[in-house]
Amino acid sequence: MSHIPKAEYARRRKALMAQMVPDSIAILPAAAVAIRNRDVEHVYRQDSDFQYLSGFPEPEAVIALIPGREHGEYVLFCRERNPERELWDGLRAGQEGAIRDYGADDAFPIADIDEILPGLIEGRERVYSAMGSNPEFDRRLMDWINVIRSKARLGAQPPNEFVALDHLLHDMRLYKSAAEVKVMRQAAAISARAHVRAMQACRAGLHEFSLEAELDYVFRQGGAKMPAYGSIVAAGRNACILHYQQNDAPLKNGDLVLIDAGCEIDCYASDITRTFPVSGRFSAEQKAIYELVLDAQQAAFDEIAPGKDWNQAHEATVRVITEGLVRLGLLDGEVQALIDSEAHRAFYMHRAGHWLGMDVHDVGEYKVGGQWRVLEPGMALTVEPGIYIAPDNTQVAKKWRGIGVRIEDDVVVTRKGCEILTSGVPKTVAEIEALMAAAREDVA
Numbered sequence: 047m048s049h050i051p052k053a054e055y056a057r058r059r060k061a062l063m064a065q066m067v068p069d070s071i072a073i074l075p076a077a078a079v080a081i082r083n084r085d086v087e088h089v090y091r092q093d094s095d096f097q098y099l100s101g102f103p104e105p106e107a108v109i110a111l112i113p114g115r116e117h118g119e120y121v122l123f124c125r126e127r128n129p130e131r132e133l134w135d136g137l138r139a140g141q142e143g144a145i146r147d148y149g150a151d152d153a154f155p156i157a158d159i160d161e162i163l164p165g166l167i168e169g170r171e172r173v174y175s176a177m178g179s180n181p182e183f184d185r186r187l188m189d190w191i192n193v194i195r196s197k198a199r200l201g202a203q204p205p206n207e208f209v210a211l212d213h214l215l216h217d218m219r220l221y222k223s224a225a226e227v228k229v230m231r232q233a234a235a236i237s238a239r240a241h242v243r244a245m246q247a248c249r250a251g252l253h254e255f256s257l258e259a260e261l262d263y264v265f266r267q268g269g270a271k272m273p274a275y276g277s278i279v280a281a282g283r284n285a286c287i288l289h290y291q292q293n294d295a296p297l298k299n300g301d302l303v304l305i306d307a308g309c310e311i312d313c314y315a316s317d318i319t320r321t322f323p324v325s326g327r328f329s330a331e332q333k334a335i336y337e338l339v340l341d342a343q344q345a346a347f348d349e350i351a352p353g354k355d356w357n358q359a360h361e362a363t364v365r366v367i368t369e370g371l372v373r374l375g376l377l378d379g380e381v382q383a384l385i386d387s388e389a390h391r392a393f394y395m396h397r398a399g400h401w402l403g404m405d406v407h408d409v410g411e412y413k414v415g416g417q418w419r420v421l422e423p424g425m426a427l428t429v430e431p432g433i434y435i436a437p438d439n440t441q442v443a444k445k446w447r448g449i450g451v452r453i454e455d456d457v458v459v460t461r462k463g464c465e466i467l468t469s470g471v472p473k474t475v476a477e478i479e480a481l482m483a484a485a486r487e488d489v490a
């Protein structure tokens with residue numbers, strides 16, 4: 047059962063409807079079941095917008111929000127109860143359950159949507175939907191509109207305005223409520239434990255997938271149905287491939303391993319990266335790069351507070367990393383000139399973070415009116431600077447090549463600064479080496 051209270055879903059729907067113009071309707075489909083191969087399905091994951099407004103976990107469902115509708119503003123189309131199908135595939139809420147358990151004012155069988163929904167749209171001036179993100183649903187929506195248009199001579203009034211729902215809804219999703227932060231803390235804590243276990247289990251001779259198995263074990267044990275995204279377990283030079291997911295190379299002493307993985311609880315993501323040595327001890331070069339990334343991350347945390355803008359944390363990481371790369375002899379020149387020419391991008395080619403929430407790269411605008419967004423309490427984001435020295439970068443001394451380091455934590459903006467949700471995984475060189483040494487003693 048969802049950790050988000052039923053009343054909160056109702057509040058979200060009310061808040062959205064309060065922003066919709068009068069005489070409008072919002073229509074959102076549930077995520078479709080995705081086929082993996084032949085008759086095997088991917089694990090079902092509800093669409094985040096749909097989940098946010100309903101908490102309703104089933105496929106083949108459509109939400110209609112109709113402010114001011116006399117017979118109820120929240121209409122849910124969903125599958126009918128069916129003893130035969132439920133025997134094979136599991137229970138369904140049915141229309142009764144939609145009303146009783148999920149707070150719908152009115153519920154209809156999804157099989158009847160073509161007959162019923164045009165009547166609900168009729169007379170409404172504006173339709174809000176996630177236009178463009180689901181071409182199949184866009185086409186069905188136009189079919190329903192055309193049903194109304196075909197009856198125009200009988201006095202039916204089709205809507206004239208079609209507006210993307212994203213702006214209103216995604217702005218709401220950007221601000222996390224206390225209940226959402228609580229779930230995100232839980233997901234973060236489980237993921238933190240998973241990273242600790244992977245560090246403890248790490249040995250030369252194992253494979254990247256051996257550590258992925260440790261992560262998956264802790265995710266599942268903690269109640270997570272799945273990772274929030276494909277786990278990255280990248281040893282040695284694989285760490286320089288930003289979205290590496292092959293996870294099948296052997297772990298070798300002398301290499302670092304970069305793990306970027308987080309679980310999902312109740313459709314809320316966590317997203318942690320740690321980088322540590324296979325042997326349990328950092329080399330001098332690995333330590334130098336690692337501590338530079340850690341300094342950059344700390345500088346970013348210092349720039350996350352209400353009133354600071356989205357880009358300040360990123361700028362702080364660029365400054366620290368550029369200064370450090372000059373100090374280590376990996377970049378040559380005057381720091382400000384190197385920052386102006388974005389010289390860091392040869393080593394640090396992504397941004398310092400992204401919004402985090404129901405989607406790992408969560409919704410919400412980064413700029414408003416052309417200006418970087420100003421941070422406010424309740425916004426959740428990642429802080430993830432990295433340095434990746436390409437194995438074939440002949441501009442730098444050989445000893446540096448193939449080192450890839452990222453350190454990533456999840457934070458929520460608070461009234462005074464930010465709360466780090468993922469502090470349960472060690473991060474300093476000394477802490478990581480101590481944790482790994484203790485794990486080796488235990489088995490010795």
Ligand code: GLY
Pocket residue numbers: 275306317400406430454
């Ligand atoms: N794991 C994806 C990211 O860190 O953004």
Ligand code: MN
Pocket residue numbers: 306307317318319454
């Ligand atoms: Mn990540």
Ligand code: MN
Pocket residue numbers: 317400428430454
């Ligand atoms: Mn991330």
